[in-house]
Amino acid sequence: MNKEDSMNAEVDVAIIGAGPSGAVAAALLRKAGRSVLVLERQHFPRFSIGESLLPQSMAYLEEAGMLRAVVEAGFQYKNGAQFVYRDQASAYDFRDKHSKGWGTTYQVERAVFDDLLIRCAMEQGADVRFGHTVLAMKTGDAPVLDVIDEAGTQYQVHARFVLDASGFGRVLPRLLNLEAPTRLATRAAIFTHVRDGIPVEAHDRNKITVAVHPEHRDVWYWMIPLANGRSSVGCVAEAAFLDVDEAEREEKLRTLIQSEPTLNRLIGNAPFLMPVRHIGGYSANVEKLHGAGYALLGNAGEFLDPVFSSGVTIALRSAHLAVQTLERQLNGEVIDWHAHYDAPLRKGIDTFRAFVERWYSGKLQDIIFTPDQTPAIRRLVCAVLAGYAWDETNPYVADAARRLDTLHEACMLRD
Template sequence: MNSDSSKRNAVDVAIIGAGPAGAVAAALLRRAGRSVLVLERQHFPRFSIGESLLPQSMAYLEEAGMLQAVVEAGFQYKNGAYFVYRDQHSSFDFRDKHSPGWGTTYQVERAVFDDVLIRGAAAQGADVRFGHTVRAVQTGAAPRLDVVDEAGHAYQVDARFVLDASGFGRVLPRLLNLESPTRMPTRAAIFSHVRDGLTLDASDRNKICIATHPERRDVWFWMIPLAGGRSSVGCVAEASFLDVPDEAREATLRALIRQEPTLNRLIGDAPFLMPVNRIGGYAANVERLHGPGYALLGNAGEFLDPVFSSGVTIALRSAHLAAHTLNRQLDGATVDWSADYDVPLRKGIDTFRAFVERWYTGELQDIIYYPDPTPSIRRMICAVLAGYAWDESNPYVADPVRRLNALHEVCKPH
């Protein structure tokens, strides 16, 4: 990895952003023999939110040649999720699911995880440049990027194709005016890390905890145990609910944690290990995930909500689909980016969206806490929670809206 702007500036593929989508796409393209340049405006390692992976992600890391490095990094093992609401509890073991494939994964500090991935891409021959910002783009048959490094040196990159993996930076949607309204309400999150001091019998460190506020079912918390005796903890709500001055964030998060009985018992007084951060307005959408000479990966195209930790899985799925589509195009085949990339990627996104929307109405919560679930249906729900949102052998993927609505009629309180 380097920051020398005199390096080769004509490449097969230019990738904007060195996060998980960019790193995995770069590795997959390098494994097919493409020349790849990754442009990242920040320096790694750097903090990022989105710390609980889903098992579906593991297949993409394996395909990109990164699985061993991730396994050896010492992250917290994860095998499921458990939900709490007042005195109700419901636990899902991702190994007991409808879909074949990985049933375990990790809960990660993203600064380390993202650094492991992009170093893996660089080790496979990707040219990675940190501190380089894309200022303008020309799309079409001969894409060109205008780039500036931290020293103010400007240069151009000619590529056969551009992938935007810039995450919440959303570089191409901003530069090309691709944004479209999202159907998701404006929500925000406040969060930090704590020294949790959890004993083995206090909580299942191998699962993410998702807790609903006892008085407001549209307000929820995450607790993600990480390696080294710390946990990520946060609260998500409509933005106005968390609209407090910066100096009041710590007291606000502490008060909210104490209002939820399970979190109060586990980490109510645990010291915060970093300032309480806020992220808001993260839901995003575009009309199309591709255009002449470019495609959008992961959060650069669409982000729903953090409740089911789907962000990294969607990002890696997008990298996988885009790399395979692009490799066929660069080999001279005629590809249909809508049919080969946009439509199949959105299938899984729409599955997650159906689950997210029903989480906030409370319908999915009724399903999750239903006391007498049918085992086969529970395994189908578990498969989606584990990230298998593209497996259309699962009725809750093939037709999620109708199936969830019908299931709620059975599970709703009477």
């Protein structure tokens, strides 16, 4: 038997990508007794952005049998978000929210977090191949993947179904020409890690800080305290605002940090711990999140914007919904993937989108920084910020765009 033949595989489910959605989907499928092969182009641990989780995601980690490993890993505890603009500040405690469920979570170094999750999936019996790249896919009732490893050996994977959890790699949207326009503007981010050295009494490390540029309200920063005295810090703006040569990125980010009063006070001169990175054009969409023999998870299907840290939560929610739907199909039911997966997942994505769009228009910023906010309404908004974007008992989920616009009008009348 040659090497190619020995690497060929027949499995119930092939998963492209070993990030959070792929790892959780693999673990859930193994719990159901399915054979799973995960194909990951990179080697773990590897750097990734998206370090601030939302409490909603904890339920999916628990469901996948990963909660204890995450809790014991020593990540930075998180209980909310603080928003700042010039001399205004507004903090949301995720434990004081409308929706039932987790109110706390963690801020994580994704290299460690992602590696932890896929190792948990491997311990549950998932076969994971690092350094393997999917070249092509034959769709249909018996999908086939053409794969190549780093030694150049090509082989095939025959599966009953394929889940694309490739994140920003967007393997199947690229290979199958599934891309669709996104309504969001083309934005970019520059970011790094700093040795923050912030005294405990000077700042609440249990909350992400989202700061608005003092002169440009569509430009914002994140500061995410991590364990061991590090923080992730970055700036998001329309691509042209951050369009500098690679050699100038460090100076650009340092200048931007020092132009925002809160961040300047906390980390204005903090040493950068790695080269300043850039990511652009990350907002993405597809017409459908499923097709003949496959479904798209997380960022492989749609990515909105990092402002509310929704990426990992959407990824884990997609894994949960896709596995629920796929299990029914593998058990012999005729499944309408649009009704059982696509539409329910997009409901929460559309909720987040309504919040993101109004953040950049300034309406949501006006709401967040309105003084003397009504506690009941504040808890409803807080629930979405905590990731509960699928809880339709919340009017800011059931009818997000109209409700936010009406709330904004009321806030402006109060002024």
